[in-house]
Amino acid sequence: MIIWKGTRIIGCATRCFSTSSRRTEIRHLSELPERVQPTFKETSNHDLLSLRWPSPPRNILVVRKDNDDDALEAVLEFGHHIRSTYPDISLIFEPYVAEELHRNFDFPIYAANGKENAAYQEKVDLTSTFGGDGTILHAASLFATAQSVPPILSFSMGTLGFLGEWRVGEYKRAFRQAYVSGAPGPLHAKSTDDPDHTSNPLRPGALQAWSNIKGKSMGHTRNSRILMRNRLRVGLFDENGTRLPHGPPSAYTNNPGEDVFALNEVLLHRGSLPHLAHITILIGSPPHQRTLTTAIADGFLISTPTGSTAYSLSSGGSIVHPLVSSLLLTPICPRSLSFRPLVLPANTPITLRIDEENRGKEIEVSVDGARRQTGLKTGMEVRVVGEEVRSPGAPGSREWAGGVPSIVRSGGAADGEDHWVGGLNSMLKFNYPFGNG
Numbered sequence: 007m008i009i010w011k012g013t014r015i016i017g018c019a020t021r022c023f024s025t026s027s028r029r030t031e032i033r034h035l036s037e038l039p040e041r042v043q044p045t046f047k048e049t050s051n052h053d054l055l056s057l058r059w060p061s062p063p064r065n066i067l068v069v070r071k072d073n074d075d076d077a078l079e080a081v082l083e084f085g086h087h088i089r090s091t092y093p094d095i096s097l098i099f100e101p102y103v104a105e106e107l108h109r110n111f112d113f114p115i116y117a118a119n120g121k122e123n124a125a126y127q128e129k130v131d132l133t134s135t136f137g138g139d140g141t142i143l144h145a146a147s148l149f150a151t152a153q154s155v156p157p158i159l160s161f162s163m164g165t166l167g168f169l170g171e172w173r174v175g176e177y178k179r180a181f182r183q184a185y186v187s188g189a190p191g192p193l194h195a196k197s198t199d200d201p202d203h204t205s206n207p208l209r210p211g212a213l214q215a216w217s218n219i220k221g222k223s224m225g226h227t228r229n230s231r232i233l234m235r236n237r238l239r240v241g242l243f244d245e246n247g248t249r250l251p252h253g254p255p256s257a258y259t260n261n262p263g264e265d266v267f268a269l270n271e272v273l274l275h276r277g278s279l280p281h282l283a284h285i286t287i288l289i290g291s292p293p294h295q296r297t298l299t300t301a302i303a304d305g306f307l308i309s310t311p312t313g314s315t316a317y318s319l320s321s322g323g324s325i326v327h328p329l330v331s332s333l334l335l336t337p338i339c340p341r342s343l344s345f346r347p348l349v350l351p352a353n354t355p356i357t358l359r360i361d362e363e364n365r366g367k368e369i370e371v372s373v374d375g376a377r378r379q380t381g382l383k384t385g386m387e388v389r390v391v392g393e394e395v396r397s398p399g400a401p402g403s404r405e406w407a408g409g410v411p412s413i414v415r416s417g418g419a420a421d422g423e424d425h426w427v428g429g430l431n432s433m434l435k436f437n438y439p440f441g442n443g
Contacts, residue, residue: 031108031114031115032104032105032108032114032115032116032117033114033115033116033117034116034117034118034119035098035116035117035118035125035126035128035129036125037116038064038065038096038098038116038129039064039065039129040128040129041065041127041128041129041130041131041156042059042060042061042062042063042064042065042131043060043154044057044058044059044060044063044131044157044187044188044411045058045060045405045406046058046232046234046406046411048404053329054231054232054233054414055231055232055233055234055406055411056187056229056230056231056232057157057184057187057188057229057230057231057232057411057413058187058188058229059185059187059188059189060188062092062094062185062186062189062216062219063095063131063132063184063185064094064095064096064131065095065096065098065116065129065130065131065132066088066095066096066097066098066130066131066132066133066134067098067099067126067130067132067133067134067145067148067156068081068084068085068097068098068099068103068133068134068135068136069100069103069133069134069135069136069137069141069144069145069148070103070135070136070137070141071136071137071138071140071141071163074137074163076163077136077137077141077163078107080136080161080163080174080177081107081136082107082110083177084134084136084177084181085097085107085110085111085115086111087177087178088181089111089113091178091219092185092219096114096115096116097111097115097116098115098116098117098126098129098130099115099116099117100117100118100148101117101118101119101120103117104116104117105117123148123149123150123151123152124151126148126149126152127149127151127152127154130156131156132156132157132158132159132184133145133156133157133158133159134158134159134160134161134177134181135158135159135160135161136161136163136174137163138162138163138170139168139169139170139316140375141160141163142158142160142169142170142269143169143269143270143374143375145158146158146237146269146374146410147269147374147376149267149410150266150267150268150373150374151264151265151266151267152267153407153408154407154408155408155409155410155411156411157184157230157232157411157412157413158410158411158412158413159171159172159180159181159184159413160172160412160413161173161174161176161177161180162174168315168316168430168433169312169412171412171413171414171415172415180413182219183230184230184413185219186216186219187229187230188229189216230413231413231414231415232411232412232413232414233328233329233411233412233414233426234395234396234406234409234410234411234412235269235310235311235312235328235409235410235411235412236310236311236312236328236331236352236392236393236395236409237267237268237269237310237392237393237408237409237410238267238268238271238272238308238309238310238333238390238391238392238393239265239266239267239390239391239392239393240252240265240266240267240268240272240373240388240389240390241265241388241389241390242371242378242382242386242387242388242389243386243387243388243389244385244386245383245384245385245386250386252266252373252378253378253379253380266373267393268310268313268373268374269310269312269313269374269410270309270310270312270313270316270317270374270375271307271308271309271310271313271316271317271318271374272307272308272371272372272373272374272388272390273305273306273307273317273370273371273372273373274305274306274358274369274370274371274382274388275304275305275338275369275370275372276304276305276366276369276370277366277368277369277370277381279366279367279368281364281365281366282302282303282304282341283302283303283304283305283306283360283364283366283369284300284301284302284360284361284363284364284365285300285301285302285303285305285306285358285359285360285361285364285369286299286300286301286358286359286360286361287299287300287301287306287335287356287357287358287359288356288357288358288359289350289354289355289356289357290354290355291355295355295357299345300361300363301337301340301342301345302340302341302342303337303338303339303340303341303345304338304339304340305337305338305339305369305370306335306336306337306338306358307321307323307334307335307336307337307338308333308334308335308336308356308358308388308390309323309333309334309336310328310333310334310392311326311327311328311329311330311332311334312328312410313334314326314334315430315433318334318336318347321336321337321338321339321347322336322347323336323347324347324349325430326349327426328426331351331352331353331392332349332350332351332352332392333349333350333351333352333354333356333390333391333392334347334348334349334350335347335348335349335350335356336348351392352391352392352393353391353392353394354391354392355389355390355391356389356390356391357387357388357389357390358387358388358390359385359386359387360382360383360384360385360386360387361384362384362385364384367381367383368380368381368382368383369381369382369383371388393408393409394408395407395408395409396408
């Protein structure tokens with residue numbers, strides 16, 4: 007059993023640290039320096055953004071797939087490599103993972119006390135995930151109430167992954183590329199889309215921190231490429247228009263009534279009840295809000311382009327490129343075959359209201375697969391709109407905030423900059439003949 011003292015865990019009930027040379031301790035996130043906020047620059051020759059750190063990232067959150075031996079082994083190897091190569095970096099784990107792993111490290115690791123998601127938002131510079139799409143969604147959910155999400159570097163170890171970018175065996179190269187993004191001088195080679203890489207303002211001491219890292223023989227690298235994945239902003243309201251709390255697991259902050267963000271989708275479903283759901287769909291904001299229809303179905307999905315290859319795809323929805331700023335409205339087994347999936351602009355508010363004709367007691371609500379403990383009753387609403395991720399202005403002068411910055415592969419002339427096309431085809435195997443294994 008781990009024992010907390012003040013803001014840190016100092017030992018075990020069965021073994022004191024004084025009897026061992028291994029510093030198997032878990033410290034609290036509050037001891038770490040404040041988060042380093044990167045910038046994301048538009049480039050002239052493709053749609054991906056360029057990652058720039060004002061100083062090297064110091065606090066790395068590691069999220070792994072649960073109950074998976076391969077993921078566990080990969081995280082341990084990753085942790086030891088980071089500590090030996092980047093000694094200034096601190097590793098952060100979720101509390102239950104830290105309790106399981108801390109004895110495998112001879113250096114302190116960090117965790118929050120309980121479900122203090124606000125602590126992640128204030129301290130985490132970069133998130134690394136080891137698992138499948140579900141692991142990435144879980145990592146994003148730790149920032150479900152954050153306006154700004156740290157970049158995510160994902161290593162694919164799942165059974166089916168549309169979001170995983172890197173093979174786990176590439177973790178050294180992938181992490182180093184992310185770590186030095188924005189570093190000037192000999193660490194960084196000039197790129198055709200960044201003729202003046204020194205224009206990125208650096209914090210005092212940043213050059214010294216970058217120059218201290220090991221492994222410079224790995225060669226120069228370009229800035230990491232960022233695919234900014236839009237999220238949904240989701241609010242719940244009662245029949246009088248009063249905001250309802252989301253509650254865990256979607257929100258853990260001291261203000262549970264605020265909107266939460268979803269990377270994939272928000273789902274309304276009849277659940278185990280035998281009656282189809284009656285849901286009124288309204289488009290726009292008052293006073294210009296208009297009723298689209300009252301539909302009868304098992305449920306409805308409002309999805310992001312990222313979520314278009316998840317539940318929405320299984321329900322017959324369109325596949326949408328993640329750079330298309332849009333929302334998807336997909337019915338689940340509608341009674342009327344004339345109701346088809348819709349694609350709407352991302353800034354179009356959508357309201358799903360439980361109609362008075364609904365016969366079921368409650369309609370289940372899930373945000374990115376996490377079901378709200380209490381469903382919605384007649385007259386209650388879910389209001390959804392796409393997240394704003396950039397300020398207005400000319401290309402190159404806009405500031406990017408919001409969204410989930412995903413560190414992606416970026417090919418050269420051979421495979422192009424659009425990694426999504428090849429990845430999608432390899433996953434879905436379009437026109438792949440049956441019976442060929």
